[in-house]
Amino acid sequence: MLKVQARQVDRDFKIKNPLGKKDILPVLRGFDLDIREGEFLSILGPSGCGKSTFLNILAGLDDYDRGEILVDREFLEKRSFDRGMVFQSYALLPWRTVLENLEIGLEIRKVGKRERREIARRYLDLVGLSHFANQYPHQLSGGMRQRVAIARVLAYQPNLLLMDEPFAALDAQTRETLQIELLRIWEADKKTIVFVTHSIDEAIILSDRVAIMTARPGYIKEIIGIDLPRPRTEDIRNSLEFARIRQTSWLLLRDEVNKTRESQRMRA
Ligand SMILES: Nc1ncnc2c1ncn2[C@@H]1O[C@H](COP(=O)(O)OP(=O)(O)OP(=O)(O)O)[C@@H](O)[C@H]1O
Ligand SMILES: [Mg+2]
Numbered sequence: 001m002l003k004v005q006a007r008q009v010d011r012d013f014k015i016k017n018p019l020g021k022k023d024i025l026p027v028l029r030g031f032d033l034d035i036r037e038g039e040f041l042s043i044l045g046p047s048g049c050g051k052s053t054f055l056n057i058l059a060g061l062d063d064y065d066r067g068e069i070l071v072d073r074e075f076l077e078k079r080s081f082d083r084g085m086v087f088q089s090y091a092l093l094p095w096r097t098v099l100e101n102l103e104i105g106l107e108i109r110k111v112g113k114r115e116r117r118e119i120a121r122r123y124l125d126l127v128g129l130s131h132f133a134n135q136y137p138h139q140l141s142g143g144m145r146q147r148v149a150i151a152r153v154l155a156y157q158p159n160l161l162l163m164d165e166p167f168a169a170l171d172a173q174t175r176e177t178l179q180i181e182l183l184r185i186w187e188a189d190k191k192t193i194v195f196v197t198h199s200i201d202e203a204i205i206l207s208d209r210v211a212i213m214t215a216r217p218g219y220i221k222e223i224i225g226i227d228l229p230r231p232r233t234e235d236i237r238n239s240l241e242f243a244r245i246r247q248t249s250w251l252l253l254r255d256e257v258n259k260t261r262e263s264q265r266m267r268a
Helices: 051-059 098-108 113-126 142-156 172-189 200-206 240-267
Strands: 002-016 022-036 040-044 066-071 083-086 160-164 192-196 209-213 220-225
Touching (some): 022 220, 083 142, 113 142, 142 172, 200 240, 220 240
Parallel strands (some): 040 209, 083 160, 160 192
Antiparallel strands (some): 002 022
């Protein structure tokens, strides 16, 4: 069953060009993607190709100009409590403690106070930050804030989890720990996850499929099925099959990164 169907989606942004004149920046063009119910799908693509734009549209935070998007076979509604997003920047509320930040989504869903606290504490524990429950975001390191943001969206238990480079700001060890945790959570309740990353290795180790985007204006260039067994252990990272998939992905991505560099050079 399909969770998301994106058909020929276009997105343009209105910008001012270097001469101060109004211009149109085509960001997504003919973007086609089917996302299956319960799958872990990653998106790789060069910087500026429209990955965050697509996630924002899916989250109902941005519009699209042409094409169609269906979620659960219904046309995308702007606001829905069934989708949760972890942003590229952490987006925590500074006036709320860490624990209170975790409770935001549950409050919106009208979960009772005691249950809210309990769920929030459980997920805070999961990301190893129980001791920081009563601190404020500015008292945490960048990596810790990102862990709070991840715990918050997990606590919210959305049907469709949208993650925009959630681990990018973390040190290598925390990153691997959270990858394993995320997989554990996902394997337990099989929510659909759309995960944007710049790390080919991360995309492969986590995903059922990896979608590779073109340079801007972005669309899906190719989808690679990851037939590695689960659970994904350390041995799998070192396997020949892993190396083969990494090589294929890298070659596909490299051309697009080069195109992006080339067009930036032309504009400079
Ligand atoms: N609100 C906006 N107004 C104008 N241009 C925008 C807006 N949001 C994004 N853009 C432009 O759209 C393009 C795609 O942006 P987007 O953030 O989706 O890229 P991305 O693939 O997520 O890149 P990165 O990997 O660097 O996060 C960029 O050229 C960006 O400058
Ligand atoms: Mg982005």
